[in-house]
Amino acid sequence: xxxxxxxxxxxxxxxxxxxxxxxxxxxxxxxxxxxxxxxxxxxxxxxxxxxxxxxxxxxxxxxxxxxxxxxxxxxxxxxxxxxxxxxxxxxxxxxxxxxxxxxxxxxxxxxxxxxxxxxxxxxxxxxxxxxxxxxxxxxxxxxxxxxxxxxxxxxxxxxxxxxxxxxxxxxxxxxxxxxxxxxxxxxxxxxxxxxxxxxxxxxxxxxxxxxxxxxxxxxxxxxxxxxxxxxxxxxxxxxxxxxxxxxxxxxxxxxxxxxxxxxxxxxxxxxxxxxxxxxxxxxxxxxxxxxxxxxxxxxxxxxxxxxxxxxxxxxxxxxxxxxxxxxxxxxxxxxxxxxxxxxxxxxxxxxxxx
Amino acid sequence: xxxxxxxxxxxxxxxxxxxxxxxxxxxxxxxxxxxxxxxxxxxxxxxxxxxxxxxxxxxxxxxxxxxxxxxxxxxxxxxxxxxxxxxxxxxxxxxxxxxxxxxxxxxxxxxxxxxxxxxxxxxxxxxxxxxxxxxxxxxxxxxxxx
Numbered sequence: 001x002x003x004x005x006x007x008x009x010x011x012x013x014x015x016x017x018x019x020x021x022x023x024x025x026x027x028x029x030x031x032x033x034x035x036x037x038x039x040x041x042x043x044x045x046x047x048x049x050x051x052x053x054x055x056x057x058x059x060x061x062x063x064x065x066x067x068x069x070x071x072x073x074x075x076x077x078x079x080x081x082x083x084x085x086x087x088x089x090x091x092x093x094x095x096x097x098x099x100x101x102x103x104x105x106x107x108x109x110x111x112x113x114x115x116x117x118x119x120x121x122x123x124x125x126x127x128x129x130x131x132x133x134x135x136x137x138x139x140x141x142x143x144x145x146x147x148x149x150x151x152x153x154x155x156x157x158x159x160x161x162x163x164x165x166x167x168x169x170x171x172x173x174x175x176x177x178x179x180x181x182x183x184x185x186x187x188x189x190x191x192x193x194x195x196x197x198x199x200x201x202x203x204x205x206x207x208x209x210x211x212x213x214x215x216x217x218x219x220x221x222x223x224x225x226x227x228x229x230x231x232x233x234x235x236x237x238x239x240x241x242x243x244x245x246x247x248x249x250x251x252x253x254x255x256x257x258x259x260x261x262x263x264x265x266x267x268x269x270x271x272x273x274x275x276x277x278x279x280x281x282x283x284x285x286x287x288x289x290x291x292x293x294x295x296x297x298x299x300x301x302x303x304x305x306x307x308x309x310x311x312x313x314x315x316x317x318x319x320x321x322x323x324x325x326x327x328x329x330x331x332x333x334x335x336x337x338x339x340x341x342x343x344x345x346x347x348x349x350x351x352x353x354x
Numbered sequence: 355x356x357x358x359x360x361x362x363x364x365x366x367x368x369x370x371x372x373x374x375x376x377x378x379x380x381x382x383x384x385x386x387x388x389x390x391x392x393x394x395x396x397x398x399x400x401x402x403x404x405x406x407x408x409x410x411x412x413x414x415x416x417x418x419x420x421x422x423x424x425x426x427x428x429x430x431x432x433x434x435x436x437x438x439x440x441x442x443x444x445x446x447x448x449x450x451x452x453x454x455x456x457x458x459x460x461x462x463x464x465x466x467x468x469x470x471x472x473x474x475x476x477x478x479x480x481x482x483x484x485x486x487x488x489x490x491x492x493x494x495x496x497x498x499x500x
Contacts, residue, residue: 025361056421059458061451063437063444064430069378115380121421122379125430132380136364143360173357177364184368189384191372197390209391212482212489217414218398220423229487282386 025176026169034171035100035149036297037178038141042098042110044289045134050091055084057120066125074116076123087117097141100151107146111138128220129185130287136181137290144174176256178293183253185287186269190249202242204235211238211279219281228279241275248272255294266294397479399428399435399496401452403470410474417465418456427452431475435496449473449499472500 014022058080067076090113096106115135122128147153148165158164165171193201200206211228231237248268254261270291273284367381375383401413414424422430431448438445453473459465475496482489 025357054421056455060421060455061447063434063447064451066430066433070380119379121426124422124426125433126426127377127379127382128426129382129384129386132382135380140360140364143356170357173361177361180361180364184364184372185382185384188368188372188382189386189388192375192383192385192388193390195375196385196388200392201388201390203390206390206392209394209396209482210387212487213391213396213480216398216478216480217400217412217424218428220425222424232487280387 022169025173027172028167028169029172030167030298031145031149031165031171032301033296033298034144034146034174035151035154036301037175037293037295038103038107038144038146039098039100039150040292040295040297041137041141041289042094042107044292045110045138046091046094046098048286048289049094053084054087054117054120055080057124058083060124064124067123068119068127070115071119071123076120083117083120086113090114090117097146100147100153103147103151103153104142107138107142107144111135111142114138128282130282130284133181133185133287133290137178137293140174140177140181145170146174175293178290179256182269182290182293183256186249186252190246190252193246193249202239202246204238204242207238207242208232208235214280221277221281221283223277223279223281225278231279245272262294266291394484395479395481397477399431400476400478401427401431401449402474402476403453403456403467404472404474404498404500405468406471409468411467411470413452413456413473415465415467417459418467419452420455420459420464445475445497446499449475449497453499472498474498 058078065076090110093106093109093113096102097110115138118131118135145165145168148171197206209232211232214223214228215226231241248265251261252265252269255265270288273288276282276284367378370376371378371381371383375385377383401419402410403413403418404410413419413427416423419427431445431452434445434448453470456467456470456473460467460469475498476493477496479492479494480489481492
């Protein structure tokens, strides 16, 4: 005689891996953090790229070209004028996406034109690695609901009487996707060093030669200092730099899952990239723009503006840090357990999440 | 559905490039500076401009070689050298393009370098002494146009 089915044996319940996947990526969150991330990211993008001109790539002779696989499919630019128009439209899209006006179309246009404009330079023999994460981030934001908060679009909807959006996994996964983009980039860099260079990569000799070589105009930009020449004379420091670099890169993905790791690896990576610029020359400033997604903007916003706002936040730690006047606004609403876009039930609002 | 698709594309594309070691921008194995150094000698291609008075100037400034940077131009010229084994005119075309672009950049106000009568492509080799920061530099002419 078979025992009665227990509640835990529901045939339609997702498996354990799917539940973990769903909880990590799609636990309900308020839209404010994503909105602020969107504004900050597109804001710095516009600030950095508004004065830069990529149209000259269209005039470079084919003899210097080494077309990327992506551009063999979509084609390269036609004329300087066309590329100039594309980059102008791209920059306008960045600005619109920053302010959250026509957010979704602006974000989509930013991603598509950004990939085309930024990719131009990589079709000439050398792929630099400081802007690939930006393109991937733009595509994530293009697929997201980043305009539901802190945007002109959201203001217009409120003015028209539309209710504030409820917490949803749709506001969580894009931020974490950018965490993942950064984590993959750093981890891949560390893995490449171990795979291609082996343990020798971390040796004092290898690091000192890298520091010396940088003085010969070999990177995309010259180091602004000659500290590398000085440091190259000290094997212990060179070893520390080599080992530390690999540890930071390989360990970086831990920041996706641990708050403590976030405090260690994210600032360490920023310092490492700053050190790379100072000692070797390669400029990773654009790469660092994605770090805005690590900042819990909604918590900072709550601290700075301790007035009630309509959006509920289900995270217990958010409620603990917010001022008392905002706690009622931040308490999870009864509707926070709604089915997210993934189609399977997310964990409850009070479950612990990273 | 869309979110899961985006996530899987990010994971899949990145994993493919990391495992294969190939670059499919914007996915990448991020293998810059990954080789490590096993020798104290290394080489790079470097473009120099030549003036009518026989003076040589190193073309590494962004304004001089815009939109290239010094690293990208060296790599690009290196590829042109390899391709010239099958297509002899490629390197000449590349050097001519560099010279034309130098003049166009000067006309656009991106730099104020001297007028050039030609360009010369060198292969520079640096050899560092053991435990020292000083080095020896040698230059070998690869190609030039006037």
